[in-house]
Amino acid sequence: MTLSQIVHQEQGDEERGFATLQLHSGNRPGSGVAPRATPIYLTAGFVLEDFDQAADLFENGDGYTYTRVANPTAEAVEQKVALLERGAEALLVSSGQAAVAITMLGLLEAGQHVLSSSSIYEGTRGFFLDNLSRMGVETDFVDDANDPQAWERLIRPTTRALFAESIPNPKNDIFDIAAIAEVAHAHGIPLIIDNTLATPYLLRPLEHGADIVVHSASKFLAGHGAVLGGVIVDNGKFDAERSGSLFPQLTQPARLGGPSFVDREGGRARIAYLRDVLALRFGPTPSPLNAFLINQGIETLSLRVQRQSENAMGIARWLEQQPEVHSVDYSGLESNAFHKLALRYLPDGQGSVFAFTLRGGVDAARRFVNALQIFTHMTHLGDVKSLILHPGTTSHNQRTDDELSQGGIWPGTLRLSIGIEDLSDLVRDVDRGLAAVRSGS
Ligand SMILES: Cc1ncc(COP(=O)(O)O)c(C=O)c1O
Structure with missing residues (x-):
């Protein structure tokens, strides 16, 4: 394609290059007052315009009410990371540890089981061994993490998540995402990849079959060691036909009888559940100031x-x-x-x-x-x-x-x-x- 053909082509975000996206996505100056940097909406809540608008907002969720529910500075990061990871939607939380915890708590309940690579961050391992176990969730660890049979052998009828890091530390022992994603999908369960060390610049696990990516944004995404943050990115491909019976929290009607998450969000049911039920209630809300600094970091x-x-x-x-x-x-x-x-x-x-x-x-x-x-x-x-x-x-x-x-x-x-x-x-x-x-x- 010639340069002039390229110049005259209409481009969607998905077609833009990584360097362009890391600068321009999730950060569009509007008309009127238009600061080029994403503003820091450092506020606990947002003014409700009038009685009816407030009722509308609470009914359909489009707009801003309270920073634990949604905040424009955090949303700028979410849109950026979702695009860079080639995911459908992202959720920004207060730390990488919160990203792991919220993801797992959204998938699991007492009596269920997690299968994880043994070469993972100690905080995650501790969460599996000390916290999930107290809630009745057992974890098994796979030493030979790139052997599909080693995972297959340990899967139980109650297994609801497979977990690994794309580049574990300290040893830079690369994980074979595609091979283990196949095992997960044969059982209708998601593969969650902690992509902190690779970053979406070097590797996008969703393109290799992973279902959910988590990050400690405190590391490479922010880059300057000044703040903590975490991100969860979902591929938006939750398959209710295949996996609905394993995850009734996504398929059952809401508590007050409204539509289920699958009815409401389709393939995005998982991330919508994490946002609306897990992050909202457990409350690992990122400070808008930290969200701003993470956004600045991602630009480079x-x-x-x-x-x-x-x-x-x-x-x-x-x-x-x-x-x-x-x-x-x-x-x-x-x-x-x-x-x-x-x-x-x-x-x-x-x-x-x-x-x-x-x-x-x-x-x-x-x-x-x-x-x-x-x-x-x-x-x-x-x-x-x-x-x-x-x-x-x-x-x-x-x-x-x-x-x-x-x-x-x-x-x-x-x-x-x-x-x-x-x-x-x-x-x-x-x-x-x-x-x-x-x-x-
Ligand atoms: C791979 C990985 N995941 C998750 C975390 C937890 O992130 P945070 O420190 O932001 O809570 C870390 C922290 O070192 C990490 O290295």
Whole structure:
């Protein structure tokens, strides 16, 4: 197609490129007063114009009443992330943990069962083991997460959700979304993917068969480590024929006898239920100020993630050559067991969170961390600044030795989240850490 043909084509949002969408979607200046930045509607509620308009609003839900129900600043983020993930609809909540909790609480009830990859964020694992279990929901964990048979074997008649992370941390061990989505769909249950580490710039799980995507927006989406947020994105393809009997909360008439969520929303029944029944009642409402900052962050998502992935590849390649380093778990490396999957799912970059293991165990890890000057030592990731953490003694200290070694986390394993600094400065900093390891200081 020539450029002039392209210029004269009418374009819908769906046809626009990622970089254009991350700037322009969910953020259209109207006529009259038109601030170019999305305004921060920092208000608990909205004025009801008159008696009849108030009744209308409460009847059909179109418009704004109270920020826990809907807020225009939060909606701008929801529309943007839904488009970037190629989903039908998104819901912004106050943290990634809230996104996971609200999603699972919307799908499950006492007596039911979740199947999850074992390589997941510790907060999510704790939610499954400590919180869901108290509500009568059991979770089984799949160690061999890319083996469809391993999932199939553990599915019960009561299983209502399969859960995994597209790029788990600390090990960058890529998940085969399409293969496990097939297992989920054969049983009429959804596959939920935490896409925090990949971001929709590198990977859109819904395009590979996932049904729901969750994010900690506190990480790459916001990007600057200033706020917390979470997003749930649904593919809008809930199939009531196939799965309606498994999810009666979506198919039964509303409490006061109104239409069911399926009758009202069709394929979007699941996300509508999460919005209207779960988020509304449990109340993990994002601050409009945080929504604004997440929106600003997303505007530069592709640029940051490109640079972070390039820097990560540079550091991983460099580390792989160092005698003090036993192994580097980065799927961008040809030597990595997940490299083939990375080429398939993440051709534009394999993200910037990965682990490497020092030969000298925990003493070497301590010396390395304490010597760094540019990397920040903290329990966070996806920041524009480079970060480092020792999972064995911090984020993963609730795992037994067996669980740690099963997950490939050794005493000398360190997790990196690479930022957008100059690569040469990062390499110098890592070299400083290795010098400390060598000198035993
Ligand atoms: C993959 C992943 N999912 C979810 C969360 C929870 O997000 P938040 O800290 O925003 O609650 C985190 C936090 O580190 C995470 O890494």
